[in-house]
Amino acid sequence: MKDNCRREAKKFPPLPRLYFSKIMRAIVEFELIQDGDKILIGLSGGKDSLLLLYALAAMRSRLKKSFELRAFTVNPMFSPDFQPGLDRLRKLCRRLDVPYDSREVDIAGRLAAQGGRDRCFTCAFFRRGAVNRFALETGCNKVAYAHHHDDAVETLLMGLFSSGQISTFLPKTFLDKTGLTVIRPLIYLREKETADAVSIHGISPVKSPCPYDGHTKRQVVKELIARLTREDPLLYDHLGAALRESAVGDLWPRAKTRPEMYNTYQEYVKGQKG
Numbered sequence: 001m002k003d004n005c006r007r008e009a010k011k012f013p014p015l016p017r018l019y020f021s022k023i024m025r026a027i028v029e030f031e032l033i034q035d036g037d038k039i040l041i042g043l044s045g046g047k048d049s050l051l052l053l054y055a056l057a058a059m060r061s062r063l064k065k066s067f068e069l070r071a072f073t074v075n076p077m078f079s080p081d082f083q084p085g086l087d088r089l090r091k092l093c094r095r096l097d098v099p100y101d102s103r104e105v106d107i108a109g110r111l112a113a114q115g116g117r118d119r120c121f122t123c124a125f126f127r128r129g130a131v132n133r134f135a136l137e138t139g140c141n142k143v144a145y146a147h148h149h150d151d152a153v154e155t156l157l158m159g160l161f162s163s164g165q166i167s168t169f170l171p172k173t174f175l176d177k178t179g180l181t182v183i184r185p186l187i188y189l190r191e192k193e194t195a196d197a198v199s200i201h202g203i204s205p206v207k208s209p210c211p212y213d214g215h216t217k218r219q220v221v222k223e224l225i226a227r228l229t230r231e232d233p234l235l236y237d238h239l240g241a242a243l244r245e246s247a248v249g250d251l252w253p254r255a256k257t258r259p260e261m262y263n264t265y266q267e268y269v270k271g272q273k274g
Contacts, residue, residue, distance in 0.1 A: 014058075015054075015055060015058065015197065016197065018193070019055075019189065019193060019197050022188040022189050022193075023055050023059075023185050023186065023188070023189070025188055026171060026184070026185050026186070026187045026188050027059075027063075027185055029171075030171040030172045030183075030187075031172070032171070032172055032183040032184075032185055033059075033063065033065050033067055033142075033183070033185075034065060034067070035065050035066050035067070036066065036067065037065070037067040037068070037141060037142050038067070038068045038070070038138075038139055038140040038141055038142070039056065039067060039068065039069050039070070039140060039141075039142045039143070039144050039183070040069075040070050040071070040072055040131065040134065040135040040138065040140040040142070040143050040144065041053050041056060041069060041070065041071045041072070041098070041143075041144045042072065042074075042127075042131050042143060042144065042145050042146070043071040043072060043073050043089060043093075043100075044073065044074075044146075044206075044208070045073065045085050045086075045088075045089050045205060045206030045208075046146075046205050046206070046208060047194050047195050047198045047205045048146035048147070048148060048186065048191075048194045049145075049146040050092075050198055050203050050205055051146065051186065051189075051194050051197050051198050051203075052144060052145075052146035052185060052186055053071055053092070053093070053096065053098065054096065054198075054203065055185065055186070056069055056144065056185065057069060057096040057097070057098055069098045069099075070098065070099045070100070070101070070138060070140060071089070071093050071098050071099070071100045071101075072100070072101050072102065072103075072131060072134050072135075073086060073089055073100075073101075073102040073103075074102070074103060074105050074107075074126075074127045074130045074131065075102055075103065075104045075105065075209075076105060076106075076107035076108055076123065076126075076127070076209065076210070077104055077105070077106050077107065077108045077109065078107070078108045078209040078210055078211055079209040081209075082206075082209045085206035085207065085209075086102050086206075088204075088206060089102075089206060090102075092203070101134065101138075103130060103134065105126055105127070105130045107122070107123050107126050107127070110122060110126065111123070119212055119216070120212075120216055120217065120218065123210070131143055132175070132178050132180055135178075135180055136178060136180070140180070141179070141180065141181065142180065142181045142182070142183055143180055143181070143182050143183070144182075144183050144184070144185060145182060145183075145184055146184075146186050146194075147169060147184045147186065147187065148186045148187065148189045148190065148191055148193075148194055149187060149188055149189060149190050149191075149240065150190055150191040150222070150225075151169075151191075152168045152169060152187065152243055153168075153225065153236070153239045153240055153243065154218055154221045154222055154225065155168040155169055156168040156239065156242060156243060157221050157224075157225070157239070158217060158218065158221050161221070162217070166248070168243055169184070170184075171183070171184050171187045172184070225239070
């Protein structure tokens with residue numbers, strides 16, 4: 001027993017208390033993990049997904065819940081030099097006793113065919129589709145993504161700026177069409193914390209093959225939040241508070257349809273004589 005504990009300690013140096021408590025808060029508050037779960041981790045190779053992989057692998061020995069893990073990477077075929085990164089991910093997953101797979105999805109070709117329009121939406125759409133298909137093929141009932149708190153805040157503002165909608169992604173989402181549940185255990189971690197945690201554990205992220213990395217609408221919003229937060233240190237906290245349903249205050253009623261407006265119009269305007 002002691003030898004097993006020593007091996008686990010060597011394999012999983014403990015997460016700093018702050019990180020562990022934030023991940024546990026998300027798991028407990030939103031009931032993200034249950035007995036018998038088979039969880040597929042979307043592993044891009046970036047700092048966030050690497051921390052998610054490491055944290056969930058370590059949690060198997062910390063939680064009373066019994067669950068299984070797999071990891072899966074979508075190769076978007078942006079670069080022929082991505083294979084060494086996939087090999088590194090496979091090696092890491094082997095060390096953590098997490099089965100690993102990857103598949104090529106020609107996202108680069110699809111973006112080229114549509115002239116680069118809606119790049120991030122198209123990429124995310126096909127990535128999610130590939131991950132969901134693999135989850136169903138391998139009998140997984142949950143998919144874990146490494147979205148953190150900054151991602152949620154940025155998504156809130158992006159929706160407001162681009163479509164006038166006040167919404168963001170949820171810590172846990174059930175997908176009716178597939179029967180899968182999406183979970184986000186890192187939702188309470190800030191982006192800087194994910195970077196620091198990966199550095200602490202000596203895990204080297206795989207460079208993103210995306211040719212648009214750092215030149216997206218999300219990056220613009222990220223930089224806007226950073227600039228405004230320098231001017232008002234409480235701004236980010238206020239944006240974070242706006243993620244909750246209870247934060248919704250007085251809003252205008254929904255826009256009426258044309259027939260509804262016409263009926264009301266008739267109540268206000270006298271008939272016109274010919």
